[in-house]
Amino acid sequence: MNIEASLVFVIDDNPAMRASVESLLRSVGHRVAAFHSTEDFLAAEHHNGPACLVLDVRLPGVSGLEFQRELKRIGRGCPIIFITGHGDVQMSVAAMKAGAIEFLTKPFRDQDLLDAVHKGLAMDIELRKRVKEMEALRLRFETLTPREREILPLVASGLMNKQIAATLQLSEITVKVHRAQVMQKLQAASLADLVRLSDKIAEAVAGAAG
Amino acid sequence: MTPSSDQSVGEPALLLSSFAHRQNQFWLAGSILAVSVLMPVLIAPHAGRSLTDWVVVLPAYAAAVLVIELVTSTFLFALFYVQRSRAILILAAGYLFSGALVAPWVVTFPGIFSSLGIEESIQSAAAFAALKRLGFPLFILAYAVLPDVQLARRLVASWIVVAVVSVLAVIAIACWLVLGDWSSLRLSNAFMRDALTPGLLWRLIPALAIALYLAGIVALAARRRTILDLWLVVVLGTLLIEIIQISYLGAGVRMSLGWWAGRLYGLVSASIVLVVMLAETIAVYARLARATIAERRARQNRLTAMEALSATIAHEVNQPLGSMVTNANAGLRWLANPQPELDEAKAAMHRIVEEGHRANKVVSGIRTMFMKGTRERTPLDLNLLIEQVVKQSAVAARLGHGAVTLDLDCQAPFVIGNAIQLQQVVANLIDNAIEAMRAVPARQRRLRIATTGREHGEVVVSIEDEGPGLDPATLDRIFEPFFTTKPDGMGMGLMFCRSAIEAHGGRLWTSTNEPKGAVFSFSLPTSPQPDPAPEENE
Numbered sequence: 185m186n187i188e189a190s191l192v193f194v195i196d197d198n199p200a201m202r203a204s205v206e207s208l209l210r211s212v213g214h215r216v217a218a219f220h221s222t223e224d225f226l227a228a229e230h231h232n233g234p235a236c237l238v239l240d241v242r243l244p245g246v247s248g249l250e251f252q253r254e255l256k257r258i259g260r261g262c263p264i265i266f267i268t269g270h271g272d273v274q275m276s277v278a279a280m281k282a283g284a285i286e287f288l289t290k291p292f293r294d295q296d297l298l299d300a301v302h303k304g305l306a307m308d309i310e311l312r313k314r315v316k317e318m319e320a321l322r323l324r325f326e327t328l329t330p331r332e333r334e335i336l337p338l339v340a341s342g343l344m345n346k347q348i349a350a351t352l353q354l355s356e357i358t359v360k361v362h363r364a365q366v367m368q369k370l371q372a373a374s375l376a377d378l379v380r381l382s383d384k385i386a387e388a389v390a391g392a393a394g
Numbered sequence: 395m396t397p398s399s400d401q402s403v404g405e406p407a408l409l410l411s412s413f414a415h416r417q418n419q420f421w422l423a424g425s426i427l428a429v430s431v432l433m434p435v436l437i438a439p440h441a442g443r444s445l446t447d448w449v450v451v452l453p454a455y456a457a458a459v460l461v462i463e464l465v466t467s468t469f470l471f472a473l474f475y476v477q478r479s480r481a482i483l484i485l486a487a488g489y490l491f492s493g494a495l496v497a498p499w500v501v502t503f504p505g506i507f508s509s510l511g512i513e514e515s516i517q518s519a520a521a522f523a524a525l526k527r528l529g530f531p532l533f534i535l536a537y538a539v540l541p542d543v544q545l546a547r548r549l550v551a552s553w554i555v556v557a558v559v560s561v562l563a564v565i566a567i568a569c570w571l572v573l574g575d576w577s578s579l580r581l582s583n584a585f586m587r588d589a590l591t592p593g594l595l596w597r598l599i600p601a602l603a604i605a606l607y608l609a610g611i612v613a614l615a616a617r618r619r620t621i622l623d624l625w626l627v628v629v630l631g632t633l634l635i636e637i638i639q640i641s642y643l644g645a646g647v648r649m650s651l652g653w654w655a656g657r658l659y660g661l662v663s664a665s666i667v668l669v670v671m672l673a674e675t676i677a678v679y680a681r682l683a684r685a686t687i688a689e690r691r692a693r694q695n696r697l698t699a700m701e702a703l704s705a706t707i708a709h710e711v712n713q714p715l716g717s718m719v720t721n722a723n724a725g726l727r728w729l730a731n732p733q734p735e736l737d738e739a740k741a742a743m744h745r746i747v748e749e750g751h752r753a754n755k756v757v758s759g760i761r762t763m764f765m766k767g768t769r770e771r772t773p774l775d776l777n778l779l780i781e782q783v784v785k786q787s788a789v790a791a792r793l794g795h796g797a798v799t800l801d802l803d804c805q806a807p808f809v810i811g812n813a814i815q816l817q818q819v820v821a822n823l824i825d826n827a828i829e830a831m832r833a834v835p836a837r838q839r840r841l842r843i844a845t846t847g848r849e850h851g852e853v854v855v856s857i858e859d860e861g862p863g864l865d866p867a868t869l870d871r872i873f874e875p876f877f878t879t880k881p882d883g884m885g886m887g888l889m890f891c892r893s894a895i896e897a898h899g900g901r902l903w904t905s906t907n908e909p910k911g912a913v914f915s916f917s918l919p920t921s922p923q924p925d926p927a928p929e930e931n932e
Contacts, residue, residue, distance in 0.1 A: 198713065200717040200721075200745050200748060200749050200752070201717040201720070203721075204717045204718075204721040204724055204742065204745060207724035207725075207728070207738060207741065207742050207745075208724035208727065210738070211727035211728045211731065211735070211738065212727060220794075223835075269709050269712050269713050269716070289712075290712050290713065290715065290716025290717075290719075291712065291719035291720070292716065292719075294723035294724070294727070297720075
């Protein structure tokens with residue numbers, strides 16, 4: 185894991201708590217940015233690298249759970265570790281359901297927090313990698329002509345060139361040319377590779393639509 | 395009698411004989427007596443009419459009186475068993491005496507049980523009637539006049555046995571005297587000249603009875619403290635009317651209309667105490683049930699309070715504790731690094747020390763909030779106190795970019811109060827105000843604290859915020875314990891503030907801030923004015 189590029193955000197309105205968490209994380213080599221409030225956090229410069237967030241549930245203004253939703257909405261979502269003065273089961277269940285990776289009750293064991301942060305950063309790095317891949321794939325997909333996009337699912341579903349030609353009322357030669365173009369543009373090494381990429385694209389398109 | 399040392403001073407007014415009567419009962423008793431007087435007046439013209447055929451009703455009447463009086467007596471003995479009041483014992487014995495005498499009276503009454511072969515005598519029935527009439531008011535007189543004492547607990551059962559046995563013995567002796575073969579009474583005409591007409595001695599008995607009844611009424615009226623006393627007056631009143639009807643309106647002739655009307659009064663009179671006792675027992679039972687429910691609820695509340703208190707402590711202490719543990723861990727890790735970072739470790743240590751002090755403050759704050767020992771009152775300068783609180787609780791820092799304004803009236807006089815408690819109140823109200831403005835953008839947070847010395851001997855402190863203001867729907871509940879609008883609040887702060895201010899003889903109230911926000915104000919009486927309330931209102 186590239187710890188150099190990653191950043192841990194800490195939001196806690198209690199200065200002593202904030203300083204202690206910050207110090208603890210720094211002592212094991214994390215880069216830390218600590219904020220007094222969610223507003224300060226949002227106002228700060230956007231960090232474009234792996235990150236995770238250590239968040240006090242009881243925050244000035246909005247509750248931690250609300251803030252978690254808001255971050256997701258504005259596309260700044262990252263793994264969140266909640267800390268709380270007195271965690272009730274209900275609250276922790278809600279937080280975990282909303283995608284928190286850990287819910288720690290003060291006073292917590294330092295190793296628990298460090299493990300959670302480690303896990304959070306790893307998750308974010310993985311996430312970012314996948315997003316990057318999808319993005320690259322999307323860009324490749326966009327280079328396809330409308331006709332090629334039409335042919336792709338048919339090829340992926342295992343139809344012969346002849347069948348595709350019949351379906352789209354094209355000559356078999358034309359289908360062959362388009363098919364070669366698709367393979368090349370999507371950088372697919374084999375038919376199996378193309379099927380896999382096609383699935384991913386379908387997923388990405390569905391994800392974008394949903 | 396061996397009165398025990400513990401008088402019935404501390405006895406809770408839970409038993410019939412110790413209840414003070416209420417005004418409405420007084421009127422009820424009065425109107426029953428008034429109606430009772432009315433009937434003899436109405437039937438007076440026909441009082442002499444003879445109704446000899448009705449003699450068959452007499453055993454039923456006697457049985458009713460017997461049962462009612464014996465049940466009343468049992469009831470009173472039971473009451474005595476619980477309350478150990480000598481007066482109640484005397485009264486119970488009186489009812490037993492009166493009820494038990496009904497038996498020989500009706501058995502020897504001429505013309506009733508002759509078919510059973512029981513020897514009857516016109517004199518004996520009259521003798522028993524005379525004994526009942528004179529004996530019962532004597533018991534009531536004793537009840538009213540003798541000073542009431544509480545008897546020793548371990549002797550209560552023995553006292554009941556003694557009372558029952560002596561009453562029955564007296565009646566047995568009376569029977570023996572009246573009915574014995576040697577008795578000359580049967581042959582004389584002392585009580586009755588014939589089966590219906592009373593004799594010379596019977597002329598004396600009613601007068602004597604009336605005198606005793608009146609004496610009893612006077613004695614009870616003088617004592618008239620409890621429900622029982624009140625209704626015993628009614629009992630004697632109806633007995634009085636009975637004897638007047640039997641002996642004078644009916645011309646003393648047995649089986650006349652007046653005589654029968656008198657009997658009716660006897661029945662009513664015998665029932666009064668029983669009916670009243672049953673009614674009051676129901677009332678007492680209801681009251682007891684209510685008290686039990688209230689007590690149970692109070693206990694539940696106390697439990698909830700304890701729960702809430704422990705949750706408050708846990709939450710308030712966990713905050714600095716959590717920070718201390720994390721700081722200590724951070725410090726250890728800084729020291730454990732290949733190149734120990736001493737400055738970082740030192741900084742962590744410093745934070746631990748600070749947090750330790752903060753935890754201590756939290757605990758002592760909770761103590762001052764909930765524990766006693768806040769009685770010491772001294773003259774205080776509220777302005778100084780407010781300035782200290784504002785400084786101590788780092789109001790400016792917590793407001794961020796917001797502004798805090800102190801608008802203190804330097805003319806405001808001193809107040810008498812407990813500095814720790816009042817500091818806690820001010821700090822609580824400031825905390826609430828800051829809390830209320832959390833959602834407000836930092837630059838628009840404005841907190842204003844003002845004091846004014848009013849002319850009529852009080853200082854008013856108001857704490858104004860520009861938060862969203864108070865929700866009208868919950869406005870009247872904010873001072874209730876455990877009511878809170880904060881997601882993790884305990885609902886203790888405002889309740890504490892109000893009780894503390896009221897303990898100082900002041901008031902705490904809320905109003906709306908213009909253009910937005912809430913104002914919490916409290917007033918405290920000023921010190922030069924000798925106000926007795928604050929010292930005793932604890």
